[in-house]
Amino acid sequence: MVENRRGFRIACHLILLAGVAIVAFPVWLTFVGATLTAEEILAAPMPVVPGDRLVENMSTVLSSGTERASSAPVSTMLFNSLVMALVIAIGKIVISMLSAFAIVYFRFPFRVTAFWLIFVTLMLPVEVRIVPTFQVVSDLGLLDSYAGLTLPLIASATATFMFRQFFMTVPDELVEAARMDGAGPMRFFFDILLPLSRTHIAALFVILFVYGWNQYLWPLLITTQESMYTVVIGIKRMITGGDAATEWHLVMATAILALLPPALVVLLMHRWFVKGVVETEK
Amino acid sequence: MAKVALRGVRKLYGSQVAIESVDLEIADGEFVVIVGPSGCGKSTLLRCVAGLETLSGGSIHIGERDVGGLEPGERNVAMVFQNYALYPHMTVFENMSYGLRIRRMPKSEIAARVDRAAGILGLGELLGRRPRELSGGQRQRVAMGRAIVRDPEVFLFDEPLSNLDAKLRSQMRIELRKLHGRLATTSLYVTHDQVEAMTLANRIVVMNAGRAEQIGSPAEVHGRPASRFVAGFIGSPAMNIVRGRIDERGLALPDGGRIDLADPALRPWVGREVDVGMRPEHLRPGPTEGAAIVATVELVEMLGADTIVHARRGDTQFVARLHEGEAPALDQQVGLTPMAGTLHFFDPETGRRLEAGHREP
Numbered sequence: 020m021v022e023n024r025r026g027f028r029i030a031c032h033l034i035l036l037a038g039v040a041i042v043a044f045p046v047w048l049t050f051v052g053a054t055l056t057a058e059e060i061l062a063a064p065m066p067v068v069p070g071d072r073l074v075e076n077m078s079t080v081l082s083s084g085t086e087r088a089s090s091a092p093v094s095t096m097l098f099n100s101l102v103m104a105l106v107i108a109i110g111k112i113v114i115s116m117l118s119a120f121a122i123v124y125f126r127f128p129f130r131v132t133a134f135w136l137i138f139v140t141l142m143l144p145v146e147v148r149i150v151p152t153f154q155v156v157s158d159l160g161l162l163d164s165y166a167g168l169t170l171p172l173i174a175s176a177t178a179t180f181m182f183r184q185f186f187m188t189v190p191d192e193l194v195e196a197a198r199m200d201g202a203g204p205m206r207f208f209f210d211i212l213l214p215l216s217r218t219h220i221a222a223l224f225v226i227l228f229v230y231g232w233n234q235y236l237w238p239l240l241i242t243t244q245e246s247m248y249t250v251v252i253g254i255k256r257m258i259t260g261g262d263a264a265t266e267w268h269l270v271m272a273t274a275i276l277a278l279l280p281p282a283l284v285v286l287l288m289h290r291w292f293v294k295g296v297v298e299t300e301k
Numbered sequence: 302m303a304k305v306a307l308r309g310v311r312k313l314y315g316s317q318v319a320i321e322s323v324d325l326e327i328a329d330g331e332f333v334v335i336v337g338p339s340g341c342g343k344s345t346l347l348r349c350v351a352g353l354e355t356l357s358g359g360s361i362h363i364g365e366r367d368v369g370g371l372e373p374g375e376r377n378v379a380m381v382f383q384n385y386a387l388y389p390h391m392t393v394f395e396n397m398s399y400g401l402r403i404r405r406m407p408k409s410e411i412a413a414r415v416d417r418a419a420g421i422l423g424l425g426e427l428l429g430r431r432p433r434e435l436s437g438g439q440r441q442r443v444a445m446g447r448a449i450v451r452d453p454e455v456f457l458f459d460e461p462l463s464n465l466d467a468k469l470r471s472q473m474r475i476e477l478r479k480l481h482g483r484l485a486t487t488s489l490y491v492t493h494d495q496v497e498a499m500t501l502a503n504r505i506v507v508m509n510a511g512r513a514e515q516i517g518s519p520a521e522v523h524g525r526p527a528s529r530f531v532a533g534f535i536g537s538p539a540m541n542i543v544r545g546r547i548d549e550r551g552l553a554l555p556d557g558g559r560i561d562l563a564d565p566a567l568r569p570w571v572g573r574e575v576d577v578g579m580r581p582e583h584l585r586p587g588p589t590e591g592a593a594i595v596a597t598v599e600l601v602e603m604l605g606a607d608t609i610v611h612a613r614r615g616d617t618q619f620v621a622r623l624h625e626g627e628a629p630a631l632d633q634q635v636g637l638t639p640m641a642g643t644l645h646f647f648d649p650e651t652g653r654r655l656e657a658g659h660r661e662p
Contacts (some may be wrong), residue, residue, distance in 0.1 A: 192386035195353050200400035200447075201374025210399070214390040 032164040049186075052271030053077070060267045076272040085269045090233050091245035093273050100232055101280065103168045103249055107231030108224050110173040116216065119182035120208055121265040124194070134183070145237055163247045168238055172231070178223055178232055186212065225288045229281045250277040289293050303364035303454040303487060304329045311358035312345055319345045322359065323510040330485040336498040337508035338534070344459055346408075346508070347491045348414055351490065352376050363454055379448035380457040384464060385440045387432040387447075393419075394428040397446045411450075418449040421480070438469045447483070451573050458490040462497060474500055495535050507531045524541070525645075529598050529652040532578045532645055538609055538620045539577045547571050553594065556615050565632050566644050575655060578645035581609070584621035584637040586629065592636025594619055604634065612637065 047067075052060050053076055054069040080093040101119065121127075123133050145152070152171045161167030197207045238249045248256065254277060257270045305327040312320040320342045327333050335343040348354040350361055352373035361368050368376045379400075387396050396417055401411045419425045422442045432440055441461065445544040448456055462470045462477075474497055481488060481501075492498055498505050499519045507514045507522060507530075515527035526532035532540045542562065547570040551562035562577075589595045596612035596619050608628040610621045612635055621637055629635040646655040 188388065190384065192382045192384055193388065195351075195373070196380070196386035196388070196447075197399075198353065198373040199351065199371075199378070199380045200451075201403045202399075204404065211388055211390075217390075269309060 043217045049274050049278075052184040052268055053275045055268050056113050057264075057266055057268050058273070069282035072268070073272075076268055077276070080272050080276065084253075085266045089247055091253065093253060093276055094252060095246060096248050096250040097276060097280070099165075099168075099247060100249040100251065100277070102165055103234065103238070104228045104280075105167065106169040107172050107234075108227035110169065111178050111224055111227050112220055115175050115178035116182050116213075116220075119186055120212065122179075123183055124204065124207075137179050138174050139176075140174075142179065145172060149236065149240070155239060160190050162241050163236040163244050167241050168247070168249070169231075172234065172237065175227070178227070181219065181223065182216065185216060189215060219246060221288050225285055228284050232281045253277075304331075305455055305487060305489065306362040307346075307350070307359065308362075309347065309359035310343070310349060310356060313350060313357040314353060318511050320349070323506075323508075323513050324514060325506060325513065327487055328488065330487055332481050332488045332490065332501060332503045333350050333506060334490045334492060334498040334502035334504075335506045335508055336492055336495055336534075339493060341508040342511040343491045343493075343506075343508045347380075347459055347489060350455070350489060351378055351380050374400075375469065376455075377451075377453050378455040378610050379451040379453040380459065381461045382442045382459040385432070385444040387440060387443055389432055389568060392429050392431055393424060393435070393443050393446075396432065396443055397450050400447065400451050402541055408423070414450045414452070415446075415609055418446045421449065421483070424445050429556060430458050437465050438473065441465060441473060443522055445480070449480075454487065456486050456488040456490075458488065458492075460492050463492070463494070470497075477501060495537065500537075505535075506536060509534075515632075518601055526578075527654050529578070529647040532654075534649065536580060538581045538622065541581065541584070541619050542576050542647070543617055544574065544576050546574050552577055554615070554617070558615050561591075562593050562639070562644070564639070564644055566646075570646060574631075574649050576647040576649050576652075578617075578647060579639045580643060581620045581622040583640045583643035584619070584623075585640060586610075586621065586623055587636045587638055589634050589636040594637040595634055596637065598631055598633050598635050601628050601631060604629070610635070618635070 048065070051069050052065070053065060054071065055066065056070065056072055059066060059070055081097075082092050082094065082165060084091045084093060091277070118137065122130060122137075156167045156171060157161065159167075192270040193211060194207065197211055202210060231250060234249070235255075238252050239255070242248055245256075250273065253262050254270060254273050257273060258265050303324075310320060310516075312318075312324045323346060325333070335346060337343045345354060349356055350363075352368065352371060352375075356369060361377060363378065366629065370536040372378075376585075388399065388430060391399065397415050397418060398411045401414065402540045404444055405413075415428070417427075420426060422445060424439070424442055424446055427435060427439060427443075432443065434445065441464075444461065462473050465473060478501060479579070490501060502519055504516060505519055505522045506516045509530045515522055517525075517527075522531060522535050526535060526540075529542060533542060543554065545554045547553075547567055550559070551567070552560040554560065560577075584594075594612075594614055596614035598610055598612050599618075601613040602609040602611075606625055608623045608624055610623065610628060612619050612621065619637060647653065649653055
């Protein structure tokens with residue numbers, strides 16, 4: 020900005036601070052809730068300073084879940100979520116890299132058709148095809164299994180498209196140099212294309228991990244056993260309707276636990292891929 | 302090392318003709334430069350030899366082998382690309398050894414070969430660096446190193462110096478020459494730069510519109526250009542070419558003017574329309590009376606030892622390369638006369654060189 024007056028800068032910062040507060044306050048309340056007892060959290064104005072029950076609440080949910088609603092330990096749910104997020108993220112990256120590799124570097128009949136078919140599925144999110152997908156997964160006997168949780172979400176048009184765009188920016192001379200050096204297609208893929216795609220893989224991994232972790236509708240539909248719940252579903256199940264009072268302090272503790280892994284992935288990988296982007300190598 | 306034979310090599314892209322038909326025999330250890338304007342098919346021809354393009358017709362032999370059906374990696378040729386095409390994520394050592402590692406050469410042998418090539422090219426200090434940490438000239442060397450370690454039968458160069466600045470380019474040109482003197486590997490080199498062509502080549506192939514216009518030594522190509530195209534392309538500044546009808550006293554120009562040429566070389570062409578070529582360095586300045594060409598000086602370029610004079614006579618522009626101190630003043634009339642025996646004659650229709658010995662009907 021060309022404006023550099025003091026008042027203007029203060030105004031800018033106030034607006035930014037207000038924005039941060041709006042985003043951060045619910046997270047802060049969640050954290051505070053996770054440190055209180057069941058009685059404290061239901062007190063008329065809920066305290067805004069943390070209590071002293073954080074470790075206790077955490078260990079309760081991790082080992083034995085809630086008392087009244089769902090007794091599955093949150094550690095199992097976290098593990099399920101982790102498996103789901105990892106399989107989806109890694110699976111999507113592997114599949115979409117290979118498809119993009121095929122589309123960009125090989126001439127085969129209906130290559131363009133294949134690309135457009137993939138591209139069209141961009142417009143079909145899980146929710147649209149959820150009934151037939153459920154039928155298929157159910158007929159295959161994959162309900163309440165990791166395969167059922169991950170397989171239907173594993174193909175990704177977006178990632179394929181992204182890798183295609185990236186591969187098209189890789190200079191043709193690199194392919195030719197590799198051919199002169201005697202590298203076959205897969206050798207070229209593993210020795211040259213894969214290392215060059217590192218930063219893109221890192222960026223995609225972050226996005227896809229969070230995507231997989233936050234899946235709600237699909238796991239809600241196909242998991243019936245508590246041992247297969249993901250943590251996002253677990254939170255929902257803990258909030259009981261009807262007579263039983265919801266143990267909000269435990270729900271909050273679970274929410275904090277559910278929040279940590281994706282935040283961690285973003286923080287760790289963020290550093291990694293910013294570094295990669297700065298050192299653009301092409 | 303091996304000889305290379307191209308027979309009737311032809312390349313089409315759809316119905317577009319990239320190479321019409323090229324025959325070329327490259328002797329063992331020879332350095333052949335293909336030169337031509339952009340789009341003439343010179344890079345395509347090189348890529349056909351490399352195996353990066355499939356032939357539409359004809360055959361290519363390297364040594365005794367027909368390499369037509371072979372992958373680039375199986376042809377035992379190495380290529381240096383215009384933009385170097387170094388693998389950005391690999392160190393210099395890894396870049397140079399990649400082809401050897403693919404061939405499963407023992408580690409000790411790889412290290413020995415890379416060391417030797419690095420020694421030749423002065424890359425010893427840089428083996429641990431990445432390409433982005435190198436200057437243009439160093440990258441160029443690594444690209445050559447990658448070719449050298451392979452110890453191929455043929456080196457292929459695709460405009461390898463065109464991304465370098467002028468000073469580095471002339472330096473690398475000299476190094477390339479020395480390198481070829483030392484390794485004596487059969488080389489095919491593509492460039493649009495005629496200075497590179499003249500200085501590096503044992504033989505030059507001048508290409509135009511998918512055909513080899515002339516194949517010959519640098520001296521032949523410069524001294525006896527086989528066509529009007531070659532005459533205009535090789536030599537800097539370009540040859541002056543004027544069209545007119547030859548009579549007893551010289552050349553009658555279409556605009557009614559004359560160029561008086563008292564040269565016996567004219568005699569075979571009397572009465573005939575021809576293109577006459579005069580190299581700028583063969584035009585001598587003198588008084589306007591009795592000069593072949595009387596023209597008005599429009600531009601004088603001082604190059605140090607030489608001076609390039611652009612002069613206009615009617616609609617025709619003449620360029621002369623004069624010695625220091627011979628330069629006329631601007632807007633002045635100058636007389637220019639070609640030195641005896643330096644004229645070139647070309648058929649106006651076919652553009653082919655006309656030789657006095659075998660006059661066409």
